[in-house]
Amino acid sequence: MLHENERDLRETILRISAVDVRKCMKCGKCSGSCPAYEQMEYHPHQFVAMVDNGDIQALLDSDASFKCLTCYACTERCPRDVRPARLVEAVRLLKIRKQGQNHLKPDAIPAKLEAELPQQAIVAALRKYSK
Secondary structure, three states: OOOHHHHHHHHHHHHHHOOOHHHOOOOOHHHHOOOOHHHOOOOHHHHHHHHHHOOHHHHHHOOHHHHOOOOOHHHHHOOOOOOHHHHHHHHHHHHHHHHOOOOOOHHHOOHHHHHHOOHHHHHHHHHHHOO
16 A cells, blocks of 8 residues: 555656556566666666556655666567556656756746846746746
């Protein structure tokens, strides 16, 4: 039985990723096509299984989500359209949000950068990191 915090983390990841982990038939094709397989502590098929089982804290404690190349090879190879890369991205985003170090405030943008960066990039960064 999952604790309330684990259940909340699992539901957050599933909501962010919009992935149905129950569709996975554990064939391993996603991990077999991963170019970063050797560098990742947890592989794409393991991300799917761990999210399904609610073992989110282990994923958050690992740096495997940052070693993913986000090439979507795992998503392309999946015969059930599970989209493991989206789960990896959701774990990465949750980890960034939990750390609280990547929140961007308008005052943190140096005036020098405002002239050099496209306005769309600044607005996108504020939207992404201010939640």
